[in-house]
Amino acid sequence: MSYEKCVRCGSCLQFCPMFDATGEEQYSPRGKAYLLQVMDQIEDDEELGKEFRRLLFQCSMCGRCEETCSSGVDLLKVWHEQRAKAVETAPEEFEYLEPLKDALANVKNIYGLAEEDRAIYWLDELEDEIPGLADRVYEKGKTAENIIFVGCLMSFRSSQIDVLRSLFKTLEKLNIDYLVMGAEENCCGHPLYLMGDEKGTLKLREHNKKVIEAAGAKQVITCCPGCLIQLREHHEFENVEALHHTQFFDRLLEDPPKYHQTEEFSYHDPCELHRILDIKTEPRSLINKMGIEFREMDLSCCGGGGLLRMTDPNLSDLIIQLRAAREKVKETTVITACPSCREQLLGQDLETKDIVELLSSSLEGGTE
Amino acid sequence: MRIRDVVIGANASMYYKLNFRKIKGVYYPRNTQEVIGAVKHAQSDGFTVTPKGGGSGLSGACTGGNDERVMISSLQMKEILTVSKDQGYVDVQPGISIDKINEFLNPMGMRFYVAPSSRDIATAAGVLSTDGGGNDTWVNGTMRDNTIRVKMVLYDGRLLTIDAKGVKSNDPDLEARLNEIGVTLHDVASSHGTLGFITEMRLLIRPVVEETLIGGLAEFSECNALGKVLTDMIERTSPVRYGEAITTAHKDVREGFDPPLLILEFPEENEVDIRDITDYKPLDSKELARMKDIRIKLPKRNPNEGVQFALFEGYGFHGDSLLNLQDSLNEVEALLNDHGMKPFGKYGHGPSKWYLGDNTPTYGLILHSREIRPEGKTGEELLDTVLAIVDKCEELGVTPKPEHKWPFSDAVKKKRLDDIRQVIGEGFNPFLLSPECNDVLGSMV
Numbered sequence A: 001m002s003y004e005k006c007v008r009c010g011s012c013l014q015f016c017p018m019f020d021a022t023g024e025e026q027y028s029p030r031g032k033a034y035l036l037q038v039m040d041q042i043e044d045d046e047e048l049g050k051e052f053r054r055l056l057f058q059c060s061m062c063g064r065c066e067e068t069c070s071s072g073v074d075l076l077k078v079w080h081e082q083r084a085k086a087v088e089t090a091p092e093e094f095e096y097l098e099p100l101k102d103a104l105a106n107v108k109n110i111y112g113l114a115e116e117d118r119a120i121y122w123l124d125e126l127e128d129e130i131p132g133l134a135d136r137v138y139e140k141g142k143t144a145e146n147i148i149f150v151g152c153l154m155s156f157r158s159s160q161i162d163v164l165r166s167l168f169k170t171l172e173k174l175n176i177d178y179l180v181m182g183a184e185e186n187c188c189g190h191p192l193y194l195m196g197d198e199k200g201t202l203k204l205r206e207h208n209k210k211v212i213e214a215a216g217a218k219q220v221i222t223c224c225p226g227c228l229i230q231l232r233e234h235h236e237f238e239n240v241e242a243l244h245h246t247q248f249f250d251r252l253l254e255d256p257p258k259y260h261q262t263e264e265f266s267y268h269d270p271c272e273l274h275r276i277l278d279i280k281t282e283p284r285s286l287i288n289k290m291g292i293e294f295r296e297m298d299l300s301c302c303g304g305g306g307l308l309r310m311t312d313p314n315l316s317d318l319i320i321q322l323r324a325a326r327e328k329v330k331e332t333t334v335i336t337a338c339p340s341c342r343e344q345l346l347g348q349d350l351e352t353k354d355i356v357e358l359l360s361s362s363l364e365g366g367t368e
Numbered sequence B: 001m002r003i004r005d006v007v008i009g010a011n012a013s014m015y016y017k018l019n020f021r022k023i024k025g026v027y028y029p030r031n032t033q034e035v036i037g038a039v040k041h042a043q044s045d046g047f048t049v050t051p052k053g054g055g056s057g058l059s060g061a062c063t064g065g066n067d068e069r070v071m072i073s074s075l076q077m078k079e080i081l082t083v084s085k086d087q088g089y090v091d092v093q094p095g096i097s098i099d100k101i102n103e104f105l106n107p108m109g110m111r112f113y114v115a116p117s118s119r120d121i122a123t124a125a126g127v128l129s130t131d132g133g134g135n136d137t138w139v140n141g142t143m144r145d146n147t148i149r150v151k152m153v154l155y156d157g158r159l160l161t162i163d164a165k166g167v168k169s170n171d172p173d174l175e176a177r178l179n180e181i182g183v184t185l186h187d188v189a190s191s192h193g194t195l196g197f198i199t200e201m202r203l204l205i206r207p208v209v210e211e212t213l214i215g216g217l218a219e220f221s222e223c224n225a226l227g228k229v230l231t232d233m234i235e236r237t238s239p240v241r242y243g244e245a246i247t248t249a250h251k252d253v254r255e256g257f258d259p260p261l262l263i264l265e266f267p268e269e270n271e272v273d274i275r276d277i278t279d280y281k282p283l284d285s286k287e288l289a290r291m292k293d294i295r296i297k298l299p300k301r302n303p304n305e306g307v308q309f310a311l312f313e314g315y316g317f318h319g320d321s322l323l324n325l326q327d328s329l330n331e332v333e334a335l336l337n338d339h340g341m342k343p344f345g346k347y348g349h350g351p352s353k354w355y356l357g358d359n360t361p362t363y364g365l366i367l368h369s370r371e372i373r374p375e376g377k378t379g380e381e382l383l384d385t386v387l388a389i390v391d392k393c394e395e396l397g398v399t400p401k402p403e404h405k406w407p408f409s410d411a412v413k414k415k416r417l418d419d420i421r422q423v424i425g426e427g428f429n430p431f432l433l434s435p436e437c438n439d440v441l442g443s444m445v
């Protein structure tokens, strides 16, 4: 077990957003690795077991600990395995996750909404503005070079509509051959993966893979780093490349029109994008190509990952509040490239823009 | 028992299997008043108190042993309080890490010159309580040399301010008694949390020195030659700004290098002086950074098979034991071997400086040591090995654990701490000074 390799040096403490927000060692990666190391001494104590299982879900799976650790502890893997074990050992403690699991099993989206409605909300909203959008929705027999994987959050939440609008407008403007998976899209399985429920994800992945391959797509593009983790790392495509939208546009555009900048920007790099998927250069390259000036925020977590919004919303809020205050971003517009981060930022009334929103307005000739 | 009572035991030493039921309270105070509150809780219930910082110490002192105790962490006391560039000091809370202090000072062109490899997590008070140092201790001294004064809460809640000259207290009688026995900052240095809880520190800061430094790598066929070079450097007070020796390193982590070697950084204008002492291969800034990175990660990286552990953190080679470094090391290795230990790495600061229990400064090589954790050895067996090492150190004229001291065997320091505790009370970390200390530590391996 790789937690045995932890030398308890403490280097990871200061990087963990949970420790930063709570200030107590049990929330830290070292603390949890230590608990695993001394588990033989405490496992008979039911209350401690319960507390430990809860702690495993008070983590945003941001991967900062693993990045810091020089001792070769695969911390993210440890957290995944331990989460799976926790849910298996005491399912009654995770009853609050059941509706999510049921929704994913029954209607294949995290909100429990009708499967066929997956392309309804945004289509209703955007159809008039983007002529021909309805034809872009995948149906059996349709093929395209690129297929857009929208993801649950962006399919159903009105707070994401501006990003989708910009994404589609940009694709249209650049004459991209694309389809949107629409009602044929299943959740990518990331939430189940974060619970350690590997089995549950298989059916979802299988279906998505079939659709994407049937559409003859060479590239599947998503704005959501969580979906991309699943598509790139776990769908086992043979001839399809899974890309983040910033990668796709950065490759495509050598010299996009300059953005007409009137506001101050800061950039929040989503953890799953830069740390887990190792996509660091493309988002920045795209912003730079548009001539946008921005300041980098800390390479830290917004508190929106790892299911933390479900498992401990207060802690999740505290993390983003602390960061917003410390990094003085109230006066700026926070650029990001992840629907979950966007939700976190909007939740604190912070101005935020996805990179594709900036790109769309550059292509249109300036800010809206 | 709550999970926070268990987790407070997390520390980098091999003494980590605590009897958690003996932990009667865990506090993360933010200010002196909250520290006093926590100490009062301990006192009124007859519990002892153990201060904890980053938990990176390697002597097991932040565990508190096996007493019924209250643990007070300084990790929420991490503010910079005031800074005076002109007068050259910064006032900090005790739980701030060394890196954070320098992050704050950097833009002002100032620096706090103590650099343990663990500076990302080691706290100001933790480093003073072990009198730690780093790769530049040779030039800049140990933590005590860079501390101007500390404020401390005692077991009975009274407050002390201690500097190099003596003690001030809100209790004149206590002040007089402590000054009578000559208590100074030297006593706090390396006291391992046995006196009180440090709540505030005034640290010496200096302008960042603008000088052009160059790097070099000296390689040796055996360690006596390395010992001789370090001895020469000490005798000539060579202006080495960074000196790190690696005498052995496991093949999985040494990245193709072949110790013994000495990584050096020194002012360009002293090139000839250094060349006069040792041959070296010049390193450009990238190569030097790489060597430093290899070195700083040695205490953390693991071999492909097995896990490293700190059986006995360090050896202070000085005088004859440094001049005959290879011979001294052979004896240590033979002892480790006899006790079934497989070496992982030996590396450390040289030339360097440390203080003996009677506060005499000593100069030599602080060689850290890591072994591969042996399977199937009992805590008792491991502690027996540790005690055999302490005896061996005595025989060889080597200081055991020069950075952390080994309060458990340093009779002079122990006696001094005992004397002071007669005056201020004995509620803080008493296990370290008790006759059962070795047994207690053995039970936690």
Ligand SMILES: Cc1cc2nc3c(=O)[nH]c(=O)nc-3n(C[C@H](O)[C@H](O)[C@H](O)COP(=O)(O)OP(=O)(O)OC[C@H]3O[C@@H](n4cnc5c(N)ncnc54)[C@H](O)[C@@H]3O)c2cc1C
Residues within 6 Å of the ligand: A008, A009, B011, B012, B050, B051, B052, B053, B054, B055, B056, B057, B058, B061, B062, B074, B094, B115, B116, B117, B118, B121, B122, B123, B124, B125, B126, B127, B128, B129, B130, B131, B132, B133, B134, B135, B191, B192, B193, B194, B196, B197, B198, B199, B299, B300, B403, B404, B429
């Ligand atoms: C990877 C690694 C590298 C290291 N490299 C070095 C090095 O280069 N040089 C070096 O000197 N050491 C080194 N160490 C050892 C360690 O970092 C030092 O001993 C350090 O000084 C401990 O600081 P800490 O804050 O972690 O203290 P802790 O380990 O928490 O505590 C150490 C002692 O200080 C006492 N203490 C802590 N806070 C207070 C307080 N507020 N009031 C009173 N007493 C207190 C504790 O009771 C304990 O006795 C290394 C350790 C590791 C794990």
Ligand code: SF4
Residues within 6 Å of the ligand: A005, A006, A007, A008, A009, A010, A011, A012, A013, A029, A030, A033, A068, A069, A070, A071, A073, A075
């Ligand atoms: S950085 Fe790695 S070895 Fe150090 S405490 Fe964290 S998990 Fe353990």
Ligand code: SF4
Residues within 6 Å of the ligand: A015, A016, A017, A018, A019, A027, A028, A029, A058, A059, A060, A061, A062, A063, A064, A065, A066, A075
């Ligand atoms: S993944 Fe992030 S939140 Fe979780 S323990 Fe590691 S650093 Fe902390």
